[in-house]
Amino acid sequence: MERLLIASLLMASACDDGPAEAPADPIAALEVVGDDPSDHPIAGLDDEWQRRFVVGDALFEQVFGPEDGLGPRWTRTSCEACHENDARGPGMVRRALGAEGFEPGELVHPFALEGYERTLPEGAQTSARMGPALFGRGWIEAVRADAIEAGARAQADHPEVSGRVARVPLAMATPAQRPFHDHAAGAENLIGRFGLKARHPTIDDFVADAYLLDMGLSSPARPTEADGDQRPGTDITLDQVHAVADYVRLLRIPERADASPEGQAIFATIGCATCHTPSMPTRADYPVPQIAGKDAPIYSDLLLHDMGESLSDGVSDHTATAREWRTAPLIGLRHLRAYLHDGRADTLDEAIRAHAGEAAATTARYDALTPATRTPLLTFLEAL
Template sequence: MVTSRSTVERQRLALLALLTAIAPLASAAPIQDTPMTGGDGSVSQFDHNAYSLPLGNLPMTERLDFSVGNSFFRNPWVVAPASTDARDGLGPLINTNSCQGCHIKDGRGHPPAEGEPPVSLFLRLSIPAGDDDRELVERTGAVPVANYGRQLQTAAIPGASPEGDMVLDHREREVALAGGESVTLREPRYRIDNPAYGELPDDLLISPRVAPPMIGLGLLEAVPASTLLAAADPDDDDGDGISGRANRVWDVRQDKTVPGRFGWKAGEPSIEQQSLHAFAGDMGLTSSLTPATDCMPAQGCEDYPSGGAPEVSDKIANFITFYAGSLAVPERRNMDDPGVIAGANTFAAIGCAACHTPRLETAADAAREELAGQTIWPYSDLLLHDMGAALADGRPEYQASGSEWRTPPLWGIGLAQSVNPLAGFLHDGRARTLQEAILWHGGEADASQAQFRQLAPKQRQSLLDFLNSL
């Protein structure tokens, strides 16, 4: 198809008008001026191990704890009873047998190829909440499915039956870009075959989740809750079309509701709770924080040997939490490249920085000295935003709606496929490239996505070069 000169000119003028309208936003967004994306703990590692280093400012006295935590994160857990009784008790219903099985080299997971079993993507499950479920949702986030719980376990230890098979296929659609280019997007479609514990309900809600990267979690935990709440604008009082809000989730340790900040819908308040819920849901392992797994009474999990009570001791849980909070963020690269500089300005100009907040500060009195008082560049406000119908999963979690997602941090994203060549982007890994990920944005990001499509090819490439420099 040939685009007329008059059409191109109208597109150019429309884009100019849009950029002019949001110029105040662009000037307000800080442009990163240091390669130290993760503050003083940033590291200069850019290969397949880029996400696996300890904080650069981690004291030598704590590096042994990091290594011990790494061993429990990386190595497989086994079925009880076993001679390796420090890491037995796996299952009986599981998605994987190690943390590294999902967070590949501490990075992103990926969806399975069509016809293959999932490796690092699983399905959250629930049913719609009724009036009598208010307290349950306040404390757990969602109503479990009878005989299946809140997560589909697609594997099991010998003698037990997996809950079912997750089946994935795609349909494709084309998106046109200015300059005559087009991009093919793959829309994933999920279903559950061979349910082993009874029929699944007609009102079943599912949400696919791919494992997110682990870098910088300790720094994000050290950002004060007051910072998140100050950035929230749930009613869009400033009229900019962006209405980020904090999820409100149950903190088991504090025994109260607090702002969430981890997980695809900001459904977890802390690294510890996120980690130990994953042990319970993904590997069927109990801890003092999560004494029950996702196994439902009718599934008979108590008939299988236990690895102890709890199976993940407090000592091991502390090592793993420390490890997860100590993974460093890689430094920025190519910051002096003219295309990268232009891309950073375009990122701000078309409104991406309204949600992907470039700069945050950690608390001066953070619990760990190496995390305290750091200027960091995560490119996230850690808030929920409505991303539109195309990305909606239809499954609420705590106060997050079926179309809301937490803004994922972008730091280190240019190295994602160096760490895991199969890594995908967005909550279910559907986007094979960063450009595809941008084109899936809708809802509050619809205007920015439309502007991206209208950029000249060179401008689009500069923006992508900027993202790849992070």
């Protein structure tokens, strides 16, 4: 462990010099709230799925070291560090924006083995993305592709909102195809659903990316071995990738209280539900029967929306532009302490007021609500 160089200073300075809206030290402020535990599997799973949930849960919490193949550069040493209790943060991912010695959008890793440190120039701009909550991701994966397409077509005639489908080449899917993807025979691309800019079609792909990009751990799905890697050969097996992916896909949507039917009605009336579609139908043949052929209560159309310049993070991601984001699923909001992609909003009210671009007209209607109508809306959201 002597070879380990803790370069956390780099992280601190990146925070100080980040975009003006980014929180100064979001990490310090974060912890999971709520007295109901979040780490629960979907109800009614059979023994095999239960077993996979438990195995994946342990891997999700596993802390890696250089001897396991961590690095030579990394951001955090476990999944849990950025998705604590499956909620948002505290760990986050930073990318360089036009900094000397870094490609535009290149990851800035705060930790490195000796000899592999890279210092971000003083004052360099970075983008910040916080690890989003992972509850209910199986429901998102199970949503029917044709329903996502239909949502985009319906919005084509909408006067304000014009979400679009994120299309991802089939070649980006993991080599070991699993039955979770919804792709018609002969399709040339899949629908991106995962990632803040919907860059991946499946959870397995995302997990393989997370191991490689956030932790420097290679797997058969992402075999690139960086110079300086301390463990010869790939670091993680495909089985491990799949087990963690299964844990994520089997996380249940936290129980919801039916807190305010009035607030729910306002949510629809002022236009929130256009993007935050309360439910989307799932495939009948999705491999987890408990969530197959149901309505997924995810409060997202899973489309990309232009959210305006103030929410741009300066980084395009596959087909999504810097200003475009996937409609954030409103799941387990009461377990979060910070909202939006970089955690810049401390309250739901702030998060809503930050909506611009396609959401500008909705935000204006929200702003025009009297406190007597705004309160039930917030009560409804807090219970999701």
